[in-house]
Amino acid sequence: MKWGIMVMKLKTFFINRGILLNDFQRFGWLGACYLLVLLFTIPLKIFMLYSRPEDPGLRYAEVYARIFQFDPSQSFLHLASLILVPVLTGLLLFRYLQDSRAADMIHALPIRRETFYNTHVVTGIILLFLPLIFTALISWALVAGLGLEHINSTDIFSWLFTGLLVNLLFFISSVAVGMITGMTVLQGVLSLILLLLPSGLSLLLLHNVGIYLYGFAYDFYFLKTGSLSPLLRLTEISSSYPLQSVEIAAYLLTSIVLYLVGRYLYRRRQIEAAGNALAFDVLHPLFKYAVTFCFMLLLGSYFYQVQGSMAWTYFGYLLGSLLAYFLTEILLNKSLQVFQWRRIRDYGIYALAMLGLIGLFHYDFTGFEKRLPELGNVKSVYLDTYFYPLIHVPAVNTQAYGDIEYVEYHSPVKAMFNERKNIADIYSLHQAIAANRLDHKESFLSKHPLGYENVCLAYELENGSFIYRQYQITSSEYADRLKPIYESLEYKKLHNKILSIKLADVDLIEINAFDRNKTLRLTDAGLIAQAVAALQKDVCAETYEEIKNMDQRPPWAHVTLFLGNNYRIDQDWKKTYFNFEQWLKETGKYNQARLLPGQDFTSAIVDKNPYLNKQDTSKRPGQENLPELENKPGILKITDPEKLELCLLSYNTNSEQALYKVVFLLNNGRTFSGFISEADAPAFIKEHFGF
Numbered sequence: 001m002k003w004g005i006m007v008m009k010l011k012t013f014f015i016n017r018g019i020l021l022n023d024f025q026r027f028g029w030l031g032a033c034y035l036l037v038l039l040f041t042i043p044l045k046i047f048m049l050y051s052r053p054e055d056p057g058l059r060y061a062e063v064y065a066r067i068f069q070f071d072p073s074q075s076f077l078h079l080a081s082l083i084l085v086p087v088l089t090g091l092l093l094f095r096y097l098q099d100s101r102a103a104d105m106i107h108a109l110p111i112r113r114e115t116f117y118n119t120h121v122v123t124g125i126i127l128l129f130l131p132l133i134f135t136a137l138i139s140w141a142l143v144a145g146l147g148l149e150h151i152n153s154t155d156i157f158s159w160l161f162t163g164l165l166v167n168l169l170f171f172i173s174s175v176a177v178g179m180i181t182g183m184t185v186l187q188g189v190l191s192l193i194l195l196l197l198p199s200g201l202s203l204l205l206l207h208n209v210g211i212y213l214y215g216f217a218y219d220f221y222f223l224k225t226g227s228l229s230p231l232l233r234l235t236e237i238s239s240s241y242p243l244q245s246v247e248i249a250a251y252l253l254t255s256i257v258l259y260l261v262g263r264y265l266y267r268r269r270q271i272e273a274a275g276n277a278l279a280f281d282v283l284h285p286l287f288k289y290a291v292t293f294c295f296m297l298l299l300g301s302y303f304y305q306v307q308g309s310m311a312w313t314y315f316g317y318l319l320g321s322l323l324a325y326f327l328t329e330i331l332l333n334k335s336l337q338v339f340q341w342r343r344i345r346d347y348g349i350y351a352l353a354m355l356g357l358i359g360l361f362h363y364d365f366t367g368f369e370k371r372l373p374e375l376g377n378v379k380s381v382y383l384d385t386y387f388y389p390l391i392h393v394p395a396v397n398t399q400a401y402g403d404i405e406y407v408e409y410h411s412p413v414k415a416m417f418n419e420r421k422n423i424a425d426i427y428s429l430h431q432a433i434a435a436n437r438l439d440h441k442e443s444f445l446s447k448h449p450l451g452y453e454n455v456c457l458a459y460e461l462e463n464g465s466f467i468y469r470q471y472q473i474t475s476s477e478y479a480d481r482l483k484p485i486y487e488s489l490e491y492k493k494l495h496n497k498i499l500s501i502k503l504a505d506v507d508l509i510e511i512n513a514f515d516r517n518k519t520l521r522l523t524d525a526g527l528i529a530q531a532v533a534a535l536q537k538d539v540c541a542e543t544y545e546e547i548k549n550m551d552q553r554p555p556w557a558h559v560t561l562f563l564g565n566n567y568r569i570d571q572d573w574k575k576t577y578f579n580f581e582q583w584l585k586e587t588g589k590y591n592q593a594r595l596l597p598g599q600d601f602t603s604a605i606v607d608k609n610p611y612l613n614k615q616d617t618s619k620r621p622g623q624e625n626l627p628e629l630e631n632k633p634g635i636l637k638i639t640d641p642e643k644l645e646l647c648l649l650s651y652n653t654n655s656e657q658a659l660y661k662v663v664f665l666l667n668n669g670r671t672f673s674g675f676i677s678e679a680d681a682p683a684f685i686k687e688h689f690g691f
Contacts, residue, residue, distance in 0.1 A: 015119040016111055023123035027092055034085050035131035041078035042067060042159075043138050050146055064150040068159040069238045083231065086128055086167045087191045090174025091184055093120040098184045100274040107271065117266045121175060121259065128167045136160040162243060166234055169251050170195065176258040179265035180283060182276040192231070199229035204297040211304055211313065212361040214369050214437050217468035219456065220387040277331045288328045289350065295324035296354070317358075321351065369437050372430060373459050373467050381426045382458035383485070384415045387470075390458055415494045416460070422488050429481040430457060433471050475548070483544040496539050497569045498561065503529050508562040511573065511593045514554050518600065520592040530583055535559065538577035546576050552652040554674070556581075556594040575649060597644035601666045604647050605629055606636040606685055609661045609675055629663060636688045643684060650680040660685060 045067050072079045096102040107113070136156050143151045174191040181187050193200075202225045210218035226232045230251060237243060243251075265280075273279035278287055299320030303312040325347050329338040364370075382390050417423055433455070452472045459467040475482060485491055493499045509522040509531055522528055545551075555572040562568050573580055573593070584590040595601065607629065629635065638644055644664075651662050651674035658675030665671055676685065 014115065015122050016115050019111070019116065019119045020123055023093065023120060024127075027089070027123070027127060030085070030089060030092065031127035031131055034081065034128070035134060037077065037081045037085075038131050038135040039138065041075050041081070042135050043142050045075070046139065046142055046148070046151070047146075050148065064148065065155065068151075068155045070162070070234050070236075071238070072235055079235065082163060082166060082234065083170060086124075086170035087174040087188060089124045089127060090171050090178055090191065091188055093124050094175060094178045095184060097178060097269070098182055098187070098274050100271055103271045103274055113267050114263060117263050121172070124171050124175070125168065128171055129164055132160055132163045132167065158242065162234075162237055165243070165248065165251055166230060169230055169255050172255045172258045172262070176262035176265075179262045179269060180279050182273045182279050186277060195231040196229050199225045199232050201294065202228055204294060204301060207301045208297050209361065211301075211310075212358070213364065215434070215469045215471055216368070217387070217456065217458075217470040219454070219470055220391070220458070220468045223387060223391050277334075284332055288325065288332065291328050292321050292324040292350065296321040317354070318351075321354070322347070325350070370434050372427070372434060373461060375424065375427050377461050377463075378423055378427070378459050379462050380416050380418045380460045381423050382414070382416050382456070382460070383426050384413075384456050385454045387456050387458070387468075389414045390456075413494050415491075417485075417490055417494075419488070419490050422485060422490050425481070425484050425488075426457070429455075429478060429485070430469065432478060432481055433473060479544065486544040486547050487542070489540065492539055492542070496571070498532065498571050499536055499539060501532070501561070501563065501569065503532055505563040505567075506532060506561050507564050510560045510562070511557050512560070513557045513594050513600075518592070518595070520589055522589075527587065530587075531580070532561070534580040534583040535571060535573075535577065537579045538574075539571075541579075542576070546574065549574075551677075551680070552654040554651075554653060595648065597641040597648070601644070601664050602639060603665045604638045604644055605663045605665070606638065606647070606676070606688075607632065607634075607661050607663075608689065609655065609658050634689075636685065643682065646682040647676070647685075650682060651676050652680070660689070 046064070049063060049067075067075075070079055070082070096106055106116070136159065140153065140156050143156070170191075173194050174187065177191045177194055178187045181190060203222065206216075206218055206221050206225070210216045226236065227247070233243075233247070269279050278284060296317050297320070299316035300313050301316070303316035304310075306312075326338055326343075329343060330336060384390075417426060453475050455471045455473055457467075457469040457471075461467065506528050507523070509528055511520040511522075512518070522531055553575055555574045556577075557573045559571045559573050560568055561571065581590070584593055591599065630637070638647060647662050648664070652658065653674055654677075655661075655675050657677060659678040660676040660681060661673065662676055663671050663673040678686075
């Protein structure tokens with residue numbers, strides 16, 4: 001009997017039944033609307049897809065799986081409801097706090113403030129959780145009743161668990177924010193900002209630090225910022241990238257902390273705070289300078305990104321900080337009379353502090369830009385033009401070939417170098433970049449030069465730690481240091497899957513001629529082994545210039561290797577692959593694998609390049625007015641097979657500095673075109689145009 005009395009007292013202390021029922025009567029419509037939206041976006045969508053006519057080309061497993069994902073491109077209404085309804089629930093349940101008369105009347109009741117707070121929180125959780133649970137149960141029953149094999153219970157449970165977790169976090173965040181503001185609209189805005197803050201603030205800080213610190217690995221840290229915000233992370237959740245245990249624990253812990261903070265603030269909140277931007281005066285300086293700082297960074301980043309100029313960046317800092325500082329003062333004081341000496345003085349102190357901070361970063365007070373790890377402590381080095389492969393495992397991409405789906409084996413490579421010579425060469429490259437940092441920094445602070453490329457480095461040290469650097473360099477300036485790295489066998493093995501395959505796994509090789517529906521298929525095991533060996537020999541012999549394809553010459557054909565374990569590898573047959581070319585000639589298959597003068601096309605037209613030193617891009621290659629071009633005075637029309645072959649060998653896709661333009665006329669009436677530089681132009685073209 002005593003235990004029962006204690007339990008009843010505990011329940012009464014924690015929540016109030018009358019307030020709970022009143023909340024359900026007032027806001028039950030919100031849960032009903034939420035349920036209708038969820039039913040429309042989940043079970044109804046399943047039934048609609050089930051009722052479609054059978055489409056043999058449609059991958060139903062993938063389509064059904066997307067229903068339970070949170071990708072905004074699949075169902076914006078689904079994602080928006082999961083985000084906005086919890087925030088709206090927090091706004092409505094505690095709306096009375098933003099009205100002083102309503103708050104005074106309600107708090108006059110003989111009920112503890114903690115009980116009010118707990119009861120509204122429980123109401124919100126029930127209103128949000130029941131629609132999610134009902135939707136999951138109805139979806140499960142529908143899937144079982146229709147006998148759908150493409151959806152399993154795990155998919156539904158994963159969706160339900162994720163929905164419950166993020167709804168709890170978003171709702172508690174909205175409630176906690178409602179305790180520190182006296183305006184409903186501001187509560188909604190600040191709730192969304194709070195959910196975006198970890199990623200948004202990190203991104204602003206990273207971008208602005210990257211402006212001043214040459215070598216700062218902005219892209220690496222940028223890739224990690226998305227997962228910091230639960231709002232952004234929700235849009236990424238899928239079967240291939242589910243919530244991790246650390247994230248689940250963090251979201252639960254954050255919800256508990258925000259619940260406790262909200263309850264603490266609710267007990268101490270004054271009724272008179274209704275209508276004020278902030279309910280506690282002690283938060284005014286923090287809010288004012290935080291908004292000023294963030295808006296300063298935002299406009300500075302914007303002007304730097306758009307204009308590429310430090311002068312515009314500083315203007316953005318000034319404009320952003322001035323606007324944010326005085327607009328915040330107007331909001332907090334509810335008056336336009338904020339341009340007073342005291343506030344102008346405080347802004348001046350803030351501006352001087354920011355100038356000092358910018359100066360410290362501008363002159364690299366930490367020595368970051370010239371700091372390199374000790375070469376002897378380096379275990380391995382990652383080198384590539386981007387950091388994505390170092391962080392993410394890309395999702396499997398399949399492509400049907402007949403009745404079989406082949407996995408495309410061209411996923412980004414995690415280019416970790418372990419050979420000591422390559423590590424030393426990469427280190428030497430890094431030393432040269434760091435030594436020229438002042439010139440490079442000045443160049444990239446003022447503008448982004450053309451023809452640059454990213455160099456992303458990640459040193460793995462013997463103690464297991466990593467050092468990250470990122471640079472933008474002109475490859476021509478460092479060609480002598482890049483050359484030994486690119487020409488190393490380790491680099492080629494990392495970037496050419498054909499060097500690491502097993503011949504026994506290759507079932508089929510398909511060679512598709514460039515710009516022509518012309519295909520050669522090899523199924524004989526002996527021929528496959530010879531073809532792979534020839535390609536491997538050519539790949540291993542490639543020079544730095546050929547790897548970078550500096551002359552931008554299209555390949556002869558595209559080679560696809562289909563492996564027995566349902567993988568496929570794509571490889572170009574470049575015009576420098578002489579071993580593979582010789583093998584095709586020896587086996588009599590050369591004419592079947594590439595475009596040939598006389599067989600596939602019989603003529604070509606050469607003219608002066610109309611794009612040279614011009615910005616006219618209204619006509620792209622392949623969109624020529626052929627009759628107009630054929631009747632143009634001074635053009636060169638070629639029909640000799642040997643001359644056509646020379647043109648085919650020497651043409652490229654770079655229109656910027658090419659002196660000539662060439663259009664090839666295929667036998668099927670189609671055309672393809674390119675450009676020929678002065679250095680590569682055959683003698684008969686130079687003679688015709690008087691060079």
